[in-house]
Amino acid sequence: MKCLIIAAGKGSRLSKRGDSKPLISLLGLSLIERTILTAKGSGIKDFYVVTGYNGEKLRKHLNRICHKKNINISHIINEEWEKGNGISVLKAKKLFNENFILLMADHIFDESILMRLKSKKIADDEVMLAVDYNVEENKLIDIEDVTKVLVDGGKIVDIGKDIENYNAYDTGIFLCSPAIFNGIERSLSTGDDSLSGGVKELAGRGRAKTFDIKESYWIDVDNEETFEKAESRLLSTLNKTSDGPISRYLNRPISTKISRYLVRTKITPNCVSLISFAICSISALFFFLGGYISLVIGGVLAQISSIIDGCDGEIARLKFQKTDFGRWFDAVLDRYADAFLLFGLTFYVFSSSGNLFYLFIGFLAIIGTFMNSYTADKYDGLMKRKIGSKGYYFRIGRDARLFIIFLGSLVNLPLLALIIIALLMNIENVRRIVALYKYE
Incomplete structure (x- = not known):
């Protein structure tokens, strides 16, 4: 037509x-x-x-x-x-x-x-x-x-x-x-x-x-x-049904203000994805350095990366630059960044005590995180079919993980943050399996 x-x-x-x-x-x-x-x-x-x-x-x-x-x-x-x-x-x-x-x-x-x-x-x-x-x-x-x-x-x-x-x-x-x-x-x-x-x-x-x-x-x-x-009104449309609680109530209000400025520049969504990945990688390096100051800096950078991570999609939607490659590229960088962060945090906890059990906790956190990302696509597809394009549904994902790392770093409880991530991610994965099974 x-x-x-x-x-x-x-x-x-x-x-x-x-x-x-x-x-x-x-x-x-x-x-x-x-x-x-x-x-x-x-x-x-x-x-x-x-x-x-x-x-x-x-x-x-x-x-x-x-x-x-x-x-x-x-x-x-x-x-x-x-x-x-x-x-x-x-x-x-x-x-x-x-x-x-x-x-x-x-x-x-x-x-x-x-x-x-x-x-x-x-x-x-x-x-x-x-x-x-x-x-x-x-x-x-x-x-x-x-x-x-x-x-x-x-x-x-x-x-x-x-x-x-x-x-x-x-x-x-x-x-x-x-x-x-x-x-x-x-x-x-x-x-x-x-x-x-x-x-x-x-x-x-x-x-x-x-x-x-x-x-x-x-x-x-x-x-x-x-x-x-x-x-x-256009900025308000950037909220997604798949936004987790941290993204919806903390990250998104900040990231949209950043995106409001960035859309006036020539920066591309893929470039923003790389910036978020770089910040997250630097965060992980601080965890490997050891010491409370490095821990705090790493935690703050992890949360900044989480906020910036929302800007690539916001810019893509505001400027009609959404592509399948961009979505895939962002997901790949996020997985690498997650691995660096959790390896860094696990190393920080282990090097402080030498307790081998902490490595096992780190392993559970890492495998739970990767399975959480793997199950997200099917789960999001299911929930969108159930509620349509409007409204929200319960979801625990990357925004929650990085915020837990941020809080754990600030209060100097990295082991507790690692334990919470290990439990939360794996429990969430089981919940999604049950939800998908019931739907079928």
Whole structure:
């Protein structure tokens, strides 16, 4: 399915961030690149972008995206960009003779909206608008600027920024048939050159349907306030269902603040993985040195590494840089880092007393840790199938291990930390085996 994106306007309310709103950077990506890559994630590969204000600069930017991300982007020039956005849509009339997706360049949204909207069916003379019925609790919108919609029986009755009677918001996400062009042309004849005017004309004939986005998010990035809300909302999506308690309540709030800065640089997720691994390896070296000061430094570095370890995935998700290799590479480095840490801690405990039994405890901690990592993939897959993509489930993993090492080092109880890890990891592995057995 093809996708038409309107990007012709000036967007003067965000002018201090850039002279062209679609090019304004939001967490490391321009608004239009974020919109395109979100749509690409839903399976769309052919894009048509209507440009107008600062068009040459924007088209060069789009060409770079096209080359970098291996997608097709066709340019449509709107020299009448100062008029209503309905004109921008009309400029594409000759290029669309079948159903297509229509998006706004400055709207940020949950990829799942498009995934579901694409599967809907509309007649040849209909349009379908994704609407948000959460009008009472949605804090992400600018009430003065948002387009309101009155819906009855799944069809649009009225639409506009100034209507007083409404029960939904226009998200700016459409599934259109070519009938949208006729609707806009009819609206133009009455003096209304807006896209909403075209939708309203179709609604008057009962040909404008709605699609409920439910709990999915969307944001019209139109001013400083909504820009900041968009940043915060995107950062909040970085929490994962597989996050352990330490990651969720301690590491993630810190790592997202770090990632918020790092996404503005050219650093890659794989580079962050290497940095985390290096810090963890240095931590292990301090354990081999012996002495309380070295123990504390090693423990602190282990926890810092644990926090940084979350940044690679956060950057990958924020900048659409997730790859199978990156995920595998991070996992391999984590296993090496875990081995170095636990060998180092075991050596520290053994060298302090010479008790061979401590080596056995270290062995149990190491084997439990490696089996914990090995069983995680199947266990996570099971829990995600049970609870879906939302919510959390109980999980003890790497975040807990490194935090135990951190605490044990601070209070000078490395043996206790090793014992807890040995018990906790192996008990968790048995629990996962039981959970998977019961599910089967």
